[in-house]
Amino acid sequence: MTIVAAVCAVGMRRWRRMSLRRAAATRAGSSPDRAITIRSYAEMDEHLVRRWCACGGYLERSGEGTRENGGRRFRVARLRCQECEAVDEVFFDTTELLQ
Numbered sequence: 001m002t003i004v005a006a007v008c009a010v011g012m013r014r015w016r017r018m019s020l021r022r023a024a025a026t027r028a029g030s031s032p033d034r035a036i037t038i039r040s041y042a043e044m045d046e047h048l049v050r051r052w053c054a055c056g057g058y059l060e061r062s063g064e065g066t067r068e069n070g071g072r073r074f075r076v077a078r079l080r081c082q083e084c085e086a087v088d089e090v091f092f093d094t095t096e097l098l099q
Contacts, residue, residue: 017055032069035091041075044092048077051090057083066094073097 029036029047038044053059059079067074075092 029090029092032067032072032074032091035072035074035093037093037096038075039097041097044075044077047092048079048090051079053079053081053084053086053088055081055084055086057081059088062087071095 026034028034029051036044036047038047048059048061051059059081061077062080063078065076065078067076072093073095075094077090077092079088079090080086081088
């Protein structure tokens with residue numbers, strides 16, 4: 001009985017992690033198509049402070065860059081999880097950014 005409970009617990013943990021990864025791949029900012037429109041860099045900072053890794057760990061910035069695609073301008077924040085060390089990118093649409 002203990003073995004069955006352990007196998008179920010491992011299975012549930014794996015299912016939860018997979019669900020969190022799937023949700024992270026489709027959340028706002030996960031790709032240029034899902035870029036978050038911002039009007040100031042302060043909005044970008046506010047969003048990144050609230051963003052967490054799919055594993056539940058804290059994401060720290062590891063860099064930023066600018067990309068252009070199809071007449072749109074993006075600011076891309078690169079983040080690294082302190083727990084699982086996964087690397088993530090968050091896309092912000094800065095085409096209409098007020099300087």
